[in-house]
Amino acid sequence: MKTRPPTATEDSAAETAGQFPFGINVEGLPCIKCPARTSDLCGALSDKNLPALFQASTLIELRKGETLFLDDQPAQHIFNVITGTITVFRTGPSGQRQVVNFLFTGNLLGITPEDHYGFSAEACTTAILCRWERAKFEDLLILFPNLDRQFRLISSKVLARSIDLAYSLGQLTAEQRLAAFINQLHERQSKMASDPMTVLLTMSRADMADYLGLKVETVSRALSKLKVKGVISLPASDRVVIIDRDHLRRLSQSA
Amino acid sequence: MKTRPPTATEDSAAETAGQFPFGINVEGLPCIKCPARTSDLCGALSDKNLPALFQASTLIELRKGETLFLDDQPAQHIFNVITGTITVFRTGPSGQRQVVNFLFTGNLLGITPEDHYGFSAEACTTAILCRWERAKFEDLLILFPNLDRQFRLISSKVLARSIDLAYSLGQLTAEQRLAAFINQLHERQSKMASDPMTVLLTMSRADMADYLGLKVETVSRALSKLKVKGVISLPASDRVVIIDRDHLRRLSQSA
DNA sequence: CGCTCTGTTGAGCTGTCTCAACGGCCGTGG
DNA sequence: CCACGGCCGTTGAGACAGCTCAACAGAGCG
Structure with missing residues (x-):
């Protein structure tokens, strides 16, 4: 992208310091x-x-x-x-x-x-x-x-x-929303994840439900379905392991 | 709100014109x-x-x-x-x-x-x-x-x-979404509306459906329900007249 | 140890979708 | 001018996804 304001390189400005405004x-x-x-x-x-x-x-x-x-x-x-x-x-x-x-x-x-x-x-x-x-x-x-x-x-x-x-709330089914959600968390956590295929669910089912426009029971059921399909496993209720990444991707998309 | 940048009053800058950059x-x-x-x-x-x-x-x-x-x-x-x-x-x-x-x-x-x-x-x-x-x-x-x-x-x-x-897509029913949608249009059109209680639906039912996460039939049914309830009337398919404003407001909110 | 809270699973219910039919409007062409 | 066909909106009947209500199991905690 073309950077418009003709400012200096790097951090600019405060480079002309000596007088840092916060004396740090x-x-x-x-x-x-x-x-x-x-x-x-x-x-x-x-x-x-x-x-x-x-x-x-x-x-x-x-x-x-x-x-x-x-x-x-x-x-x-x-x-x-x-x-x-x-x-x-x-x-x-x-x-x-x-x-x-x-x-x-x-x-x-x-x-x-x-x-x-x-x-x-x-x-x-x-x-x-x-x-x-x-x-x-x-x-x-x-x-x-x-x-x-x-x-x-x-x-x-x-x-x-x-x-x-x-888009999720308007167009996807419960299972698709869950798949998309896990994918999103996976991407966001990938930078500092210990295991590359593990996703941490640091929020409760109720919080997930409120995010996905579902009820807790539906969230739970959708997770179970994904597990039965062999797409993920749930070694703990706050921990998802992605088994079939491509399948999970596909699930989060198609109708 | 406190305005931070210590800029001039009004439009500032170009006030120092004579040399307008676009020669207008x-x-x-x-x-x-x-x-x-x-x-x-x-x-x-x-x-x-x-x-x-x-x-x-x-x-x-x-x-x-x-x-x-x-x-x-x-x-x-x-x-x-x-x-x-x-x-x-x-x-x-x-x-x-x-x-x-x-x-x-x-x-x-x-x-x-x-x-x-x-x-x-x-x-x-x-x-x-x-x-x-x-x-x-x-x-x-x-x-x-x-x-x-x-x-x-x-x-x-x-x-x-x-x-x-x-919020609409995740928490409201079809009828509530419609009510909220009509309210939103009403507010946005109020500035230049000819009649203060008429809302123009300049988009097709299909477009409304794609916005509200519903199917056209459901949109149509929800509008009919609002009409039967006496909250709105539909003098034409692209024209809603709000009859009971408070009721419409309430419908768009409560569960 | 017993309490509560969270998550899971089952059974039946309801709102929305699907499929289908129909009427009105509008542009096209006879 | 009217006749026709296509598109759009409405309405009905049945199907299905997600919700409600309920029971239960496991984890956390006093």
């Missing part, structure tokens, strides 16, 4: 706020400038089930998931819940130019995140044009995933 | 490319600078059914709908189609920082749009910071609508 120590990577450059934002910054980003953030920890924010709250913070799983969802007036995304290590959360979040988020497992004041984060976007670009790309991927979900 | 005539509003300031982008620019935006665009016309672009094509253009209805959709490998949005007068199309669109668009009715080269449009975003801000807000609304759709 540039040494000592990796830092605990972004171990092994896991954040989705890292691609935008060099080892040299990465600390400037994370020094501006605060670490927070959530227990399973704690809410991070609700949709009608003012969007004061941006978050980055360090460990654990976060559930992003919308609730209806009669208590129904549609999960719109699961967030894992490295994923960004709270992106919006509006003054309210417009969606809710809670801890699906115990989780550690780092949190920026929104104003401070926006300063960083100005300071590092590459970061801003990366940020826009991430926003675009969020939309793409949301369209994928709509 | 600032007089003569409204122009045919944006009659009555209908574009979603207009909020960002004054009458004085609006022509700079639209002078940089080309008018194009599409007949009903013609495709504007496909998801795997390079994202070279940004569009603004002037008249007609555009269908934005994703297709599956076996020909299934999930409509993710309908676009009307003023709506923006083709927004993405990626090099490919990632979704397809076609004319749902005969339509007129104006089209920008993407590079040129991005120049304008830099020239007018207010425009850039408006652009981000629009992108955010696109995501919000996509989340709404996922």
Whole structure:
């Protein structure tokens, strides 16, 4: 893609430092706020400038089930998931819940130019995140044009995933949705998976059901069907092993 | 919301003109490319600078059914709908189609920082749009910071609508989806509607079905049910009159 | 050890789909 | 001008996927 703004190479701007706005120590990577450059934002910054980003953030920890924010709250913070799983969802007036995304290590959360979040988020497992004041984060976007670009790309991927979900919900059967879901998790976990064919289901069946627009029983049945077909195995309820990758792929597509 | 970048008031930048980058005539509003300031982008620019935006665009016309672009094509253009209805959709490998949005007068199309669109668009009715080269449009975003801000807000609304759709598809029954859909159209058309309680269905039942994750017969039946209940009337197949607004609202919500 | 919570499985029910027929509208051609 | 054919929307009857209600087993925890 053609890069429009005629900005400097690499991280630009703050290269002209000496006067880092947060007075940080540039040494000592990796830092605990972004171990092994896991954040989705890292691609935008060099080892040299990465600390400037994370020094501006605060670490927070959530227990399973704690809410991070609700949709009608003012969007004061941006978050980055360090460990654990976060559930992003919308609730209806009669208590129904549609999960719109699961967030894992490295994923960004709270992106919006509006003054309210417009969606809710809670801890699906115990989780550690780092949190920026929104104003401070926006300063960083100005300071590092590459970061801003990366940020826009991430926003675009969020939309793409949301369209994928709509496609799943509108066009696929229960079994196909499950297959597509496992494939999605597989892809997202492949970077840091221990075993290349194992997918971790860090969320409950209820959370999966709320994401896939199904009931828990249906999720359970669909998983069983995939197991009986020999496409996957379930060594534990939170662990799927993909046996026939191509078959799983096909299942997630055809009608 | 707190506006971060310390930019000038109003449209900023090009105020220092004399050397307008596109050598246009600032007089003569409204122009045919944006009659009555209908574009979603207009909020960002004054009458004085609006022509700079639209002078940089080309008018194009599409007949009903013609495709504007496909998801795997390079994202070279940004569009603004002037008249007609555009269908934005994703297709599956076996020909299934999930409509993710309908676009009307003023709506923006083709927004993405990626090099490919990632979704397809076609004319749902005969339509007129104006089209920008993407590079040129991005120049304008830099020239007018207010425009850039408006652009981000629009992108955010696109995501919000996509989340709404996922909620509908995952949590609502056929009748509820129809009710919600009619409400949505009602809100979007209220600005320029002739009759305040009439909603125009400019798309076919098939398009509605592909949007709502239903079959045409189910759409038809759901509309009939709403009619029998006395919530709406259907003076023509492309025209809904809302009789009981509150009831329709309630139907689109509760389980 | 017993409690609760989560996940699985079964049986019957219901909403949506499938298949089919039909009527109205519109463009085409006699 | 009317007759015809194709397309679109509506309605009915039966099929089926996913839901509801219910029972039960295993894991986690006090």
